[in-house]
Amino acid sequence: MAELFAGVGSVAEGFRRGAGFDVAYLNDVDPAARDTYQENYGKDVPYDLIDVQGVTADRIREKVDGKPIAGLLGCPPCQGWSTAGPRREGDVRNALLGDFFRLITDLRPMFFVMENVPAVSDRVELSRALQELSPHYRTWVGVLNAASFGLPQSRQRTLVIGYDVRTGVQPLPPAPTHAGVRRVWDYRSEQLVKPSADTIDTILGAAPRLGSTVSSAYSMAAHYRGGVEPLKNFVTVGEALRDLDPESGQKPSDYVRGLGGGWLPPENHRPWGHGPDLVARLSKVAEGGRPSSDVTAGKRYYSQAYARLHRRGLARTITTNFHNPGSGRFLHYSQPRSLTVREAARLQGFRDDFRFIHHPSWQERLVGNAFPPLWAEVIARHVGQQLGESLALSDF
Numbered sequence: 001m002a003e004l005f006a007g008v009g010s011v012a013e014g015f016r017r018g019a020g021f022d023v024a025y026l027n028d029v030d031p032a033a034r035d036t037y038q039e040n041y042g043k044d045v046p047y048d049l050i051d052v053q054g055v056t057a058d059r060i061r062e063k064v065d066g067k068p069i070a071g072l073l074g075c076p077p078c079q080g081w082s083t084a085g086p087r088r089e090g091d092v093r094n095a096l097l098g099d100f101f102r103l104i105t106d107l108r109p110m111f112f113v114m115e116n117v118p119a120v121s122d123r124v125e126l127s128r129a130l131q132e133l134s135p136h137y138r139t140w141v142g143v144l145n146a147a148s149f150g151l152p153q154s155r156q157r158t159l160v161i162g163y164d165v166r167t168g169v170q171p172l173p174p175a176p177t178h179a180g181v182r183r184v185w186d187y188r189s190e191q192l193v194k195p196s197a198d199t200i201d202t203i204l205g206a207a208p209r210l211g212s213t214v215s216s217a218y219s220m221a222a223h224y225r226g227g228v229e230p231l232k233n234f235v236t237v238g239e240a241l242r243d244l245d246p247e248s249g250q251k252p253s254d255y256v257r258g259l260g261g262g263w264l265p266p267e268n269h270r271p272w273g274h275g276p277d278l279v280a281r282l283s284k285v286a287e288g289g290r291p292s293s294d295v296t297a298g299k300r301y302y303s304q305a306y307a308r309l310h311r312r313g314l315a316r317t318i319t320t321n322f323h324n325p326g327s328g329r330f331l332h333y334s335q336p337r338s339l340t341v342r343e344a345a346r347l348q349g350f351r352d353d354f355r356f357i358h359h360p361s362w363q364e365r366l367v368g369n370a371f372p373p374l375w376a377e378v379i380a381r382h383v384g385q386q387l388g389e390s391l392a393l394s395d396f
Contacts, residue, residue, distance in 0.1 A: 002060055002107075003027070004052055004074040004100055008366050009037045009045075010350070011073045011115070014376025019384035021071065024064040027055055032362045039357050052099045057106035070391065071383070072112040074100045075371050101129040108136070110167060110390065111383060114160040115371050118143045118218060121158040130160070137162040140171040145204050145220050146349075148176035149378045150232070152240040152255065153315040153347045154204045156218070157371075161383070167390040174382035176223050180233030185288045185313030187329070192312065195228045197221050203234075205316060237333055238311030240346045244269060245335075259374070261352030268356045268363060269342035272323045282306070282325060282336040288313055296326075304329040315347045320368035323361075341367060349374025 002025035003012040015021040027048045028034060034047045046063040048055065060069065076096040097120070104112050120126055121143055130139050139162040146155035161171040179200065183192040186203050193199050198221075200206075206220045235255045242250035243262055252262025274282070281295045288310030295306055308331040309315055321327040323338050330338045339347070341356055341363045349372040356363035384391065 001071045001073065002064075002069050002109075004055070004072070004103065005076055005096070006037070006047070006073075007033045007075075007369050007371075008354075009041065010370040010373040011075065011113070011376045013041065014371075014373040015071070015073065015380040015383075017373075018377030018380030021380065021384075024067055024069065025060050027052060030366075032358050033366055036355075036357055036366055040354055052096060052103075055099070055103065057103060060103070060107065069107050069109045070111070072100075072104055072107060072109045073114075074112075075115045076100050077369075097123075097125055098129065101133065104133065104137070104162070108164070110164050111171075111387060112137075112160075112162045113379060113383065116158045116160075118156050118158050126160070130162075133162065136165060138165055138170050139163075140173060142173055143218050144173060144223065145206060146372050146375045147204055147234055147314050148178055148220065148223065149174065149375055150178050150235055150255070151347070151349050151372050151375055152235040152237055153318060153372070154206075155317045155372065155375075156204070156206055159379070161379075163387065167387060169386055169390060171386065173223070174378055175226070176220075177232055177378070178234050179224060179228035179231045181229050182233040183312075184234050184236060185310035187288065187307070187310070187313060187316075190288060195234065197224060197228070200224060200228065204314070234314060236312050237309050237315050237347070240315075241332075241343050242311070244340075244343060244346075256346070256352075259346065259349070259351045261346070264352075266342050266352040268345065269340050270360070271337050271340055272360075274325075274337055278325070279336045282331060285331060287311070287333050307331065309333045318344050318348055318368050320365045322368060323364055344368070348372045 001015060001021045001023055004027045006026040006028045009026055012023045016023050023045050025046050029051055034049055037047060100114060121141060139160060141160050143156060143158050146153050163169050163171050179195040183194045184203055186193040188202050193203060195203060200220050204220050206218055239253035239255050242248055243252040243256055256262045284295050285291045285308045287308055289308055291306040305326045307329040309329060311333040316329045319328060322330040322344050325331055325338050332339060344367045348367055348370055
């Protein structure tokens with residue numbers, strides 16, 4: 001199995017941990033990502049530090065000593081299409097989507113999985129690429145949410161799953177595992193709300209993008225056809241973070257123990273150096289609430305800026321700038337500061353023994369750019385189950 005745009009290898013290692021796939025090849029241009037991956041997993045797997053435009057199928061085959069590649073994974077950086085950015089049509093990073101599909105065509109893996117921002121599902125570039133693959137791959141495209149699969153974070157993402165037509169299997173999305181009956185904090189109404197088909201989108205912060213041609217795909221309600229009550233309860237911010245404060249006396253949750261945590265103080269848990277004036281202003285923001293004008297010093301920001309998390313709510317998408325309280329809802333639910341690297345990593349589903357190295361700002365970037373490894377495990381198990389017989393009978 002190979003991963004392009006691998007970062008710290010969270011998807012590939014999620015597939016290894018979740019379904020037993022061997023990681024054979026990784027590619028990225030970020031030396032800090034490579035160093036961090038090798039710090040945690042060693043140097044046995046070839047980590048190709050080269051622009052993906054220079055990666056060819058022959059190069060990958062050479063790096064893996066001719067071993068067949070069962071699956072190709074990738075999260076092309078399409079920030080030019082993200083609603084969190086300026087959405088520049090000419091952003092050169094948008095073209096990297098084509099390189100991912102070029103290598104699918106040349107490598108012909110049994111399956112591929114691609115993740116990206118929700119807006120990509122609207123793009124003509126994606127529909128054209130999938131149309132060109134259609135003689136060889138059956139595909140599923142849709143928008144899913146990490147919280148629906150046991151993450152304490154509402155992270156909305158487009159997933160593309162493709163299976164070689166020779167498998168005879170039509171890819172389907174994994175079914176949600178979490179929602180439940182326990183009330184959770186809704187940041188829009190600022191009150192506790194019971195999950196239901198009517199409230200699930202507001203709880204998750206899911207909403208159509210203005211001008212979207214496939215706006216219905218952004219709603220999570222359609223994925224809960226079997227109802228929300230039989231599912232496990234959503235995992236909350238408090239369950240993910242409460243044991244990191246030694247003064248709280250709170251025991252680690254099942255979620256934290258599942259990440260191998262709760263036994264020793266994890267690394268990467270140093271608070272950012274907020275100045276005293278900022279700390280005083282942040283102290284005025286209520287748990288789960290938004291700031292008043294005196295907190296933002298009278299400046300206008302978008303709605304989530306300087307907002308505080310709620311221990312009984314879900315985190316919003318962890319970005320590469322979570323140290324900055326003005327860039328999103330990144331305030332700790334009870335302390336006057338932004339999330340630490342370890343807290344953000346917990347919300348992303350990284351194991352506690354995963355070490356982030358180099359400068360803290362680099363660590364922050366790697367955490368925010370990563371696809372949640374715990375979510376990758378869920379997808380890996382789903383793919384493994386769908387392709388079980390085909391994988392067993394193949395050379396992969």
